[in-house]
Amino acid sequence: MGLFYTFHFYLFGVIAIISAVAFVTRRSPVAAALWLVNTMFCLAALYVMMDAQFIGAIQVLVYAGAIMVVFLFVVMLLNLGHASDVTDIVGGKTKLAAGLVGLLLLAEVFVLWKDDGAPAPVPAQQELEPGVIDQVAAPLFREYLLAFEITSVLLLAAIVGAVVLAKRRVT
């Protein structure tokens, strides 16, 4: 790992963490959502640095793109725009609990780090080819074909459910 790599790893890592903290502390929902976009971009950069270009691109498209647009739509429809109108609904106890869960997760990271147990064998690093998508597509349509197909049924059931609940005239 060269200095170049280390520098960028810490750069994106620190920006991701700062944006995440800003995301949970901002009062205005729109500002919070934009900080979240920033976190997503930094994560995408980190994925690319781990040679997972495809995941990085998907991260930008799906999380920073589609999901954030949905977020902003909801914010817009609920008309939560002005921070002054929004009172903090999170009580002290909830904040304490959230802090505890955060500490627990941090402790978990350290335990896993220190754990000298044999780490799971990661599938051998494949030769880096120009077509990164092949490495995602081949297992998706071979080993995980069944899971892929079940997901389509799951989505259909969710759509039918949403329509049944929402698009009905109640007399």
Add this chain to the structure above:
Amino acid sequence: MRFDLDRPLELTFALAPDLLLIAGTMVLLLASAWGTETAKRQRAVGRWSIALCVLTLAAVIYMWWAGHTATRGAIAVDPFRWATDVLILLGAILAIALSMDYLERERIDVAEAHVLILFAVSGMMLLAAARDLMIVFLGIELMSIAVYVLAGLNRRSGRAAEAALKYFLLGAFSSGFLLYGIALVFGATGSTNIADIGAAILERGLTTNAMLLAGVGLLVVGLGFKVAAAPFHMWTPDVYEGAPTPMTAFMAAAVKAAAFAVFLRIWMEAFPYLNGAWHKPLWYLAVFTMVVGNVVALVQKNIKRMLAYSSIAHAGYLLVAVVVSNFEGASAYLFYVFAYTLATMGAFAVVIALAQTGERGQQIEDYAGLWRVRPGLAAAMAVFMLALLGFPIFGGMGFFAKWYVLQAALRPPSQTNLAIWVVGTSLVSAAYYLYVVMVMFMKARPAEAPSPLKVPGMTRFVIATCAIVLLVVGIWPRPVLRVARRSLPQLVHLSEDLPRAPAPPR
């Protein structure tokens, strides 16, 4: 034949009943979306849904009879899967039959209700087959999403909306636990395949691996929510009370059966060598569930809430099968769920038959003197209550179901204390089950009590079938027991008898 699951065509054959059901569901979905919403269309789709379930049942029984096996892959092809499928489809047929009458009475002309039940059933059948944690997750989601919608089907009722939203939010939360657990287990063992996880734990001696144990703990939380084990049961009473009664019956019987099937399969195949780590926590979970369910049921005034707590108590009895996690446990589970499905479906069918429109008249006191006006319904309800209690002869199969659970607990290495808890909490449950019987037979009917509505044909059919099968199998349990004994999960990498001691240290 032995299916090679790596080949798509053979995978298709191994999944034939599931695919048949899913394909039929799509056709019925189109049929129910076509045209206007009327009660007639709803009934027609309901009838076709029952026909589809029966057809799938035939396919399942054919596959069972043919005795196929499969290679180590994402799904299991073994008698345990087929037996669980039969129980799930039985629950679904009864639930669809009940909802046909119920939806017509409540003027909810939504033909898609039956389609959503079928979607949930396909998720459950995938759960019964799943041998890969990824399929487990997708199956649980497919089942749950359909059931969330079913809980909120009655748009005129505020309580149904509350039930659906509560179930959805808490269910999504528990899915998070489940998924995180799966991720940690994958991180520790390098596989999502249940058989490979078991092999990795044994070969690499992961019995004290912190990541793996955290993952197993999160899986217990996620699955505990789905089976409504205390202390993850908080949603159960409100959801069971608020949801339309046939959907409550479906949740109490089929959802629980499917979640327990996958619980048992994961525990028997992936984590037998972690026995030392999970045995105590699961033991306490089982006892706590039995105590909470039975004790809180004592003070319930509403029959649906009472049955909700009773279903929590039964989750506790079924957890005994997971605690022992051996072949006796698996066959006790199958027999128990058969009896429990019939008794629960029957009890909720009587609740539907006696309720007035808009789900009024569901307090236990409303059943006073039922014996005078509706002797048939009162007698059937008595059978279901006694079956849930596990009373001999009059409770039919219920007695043998409890008996085999106790037997599974007492087989070496025996869990005598656990068996004592089962018997003790069952005695407590007599108080509330027999109270219903007492109210029906011994209290006088108040003069101003409304006379019960006429019981429609389908509901009558469900009540009669459940009561008769319970009583007949109660007198002659041997054939069902023999089937349950033979329907064992096929464990790929383990020998016939599971090791009870933790694997040797590294």
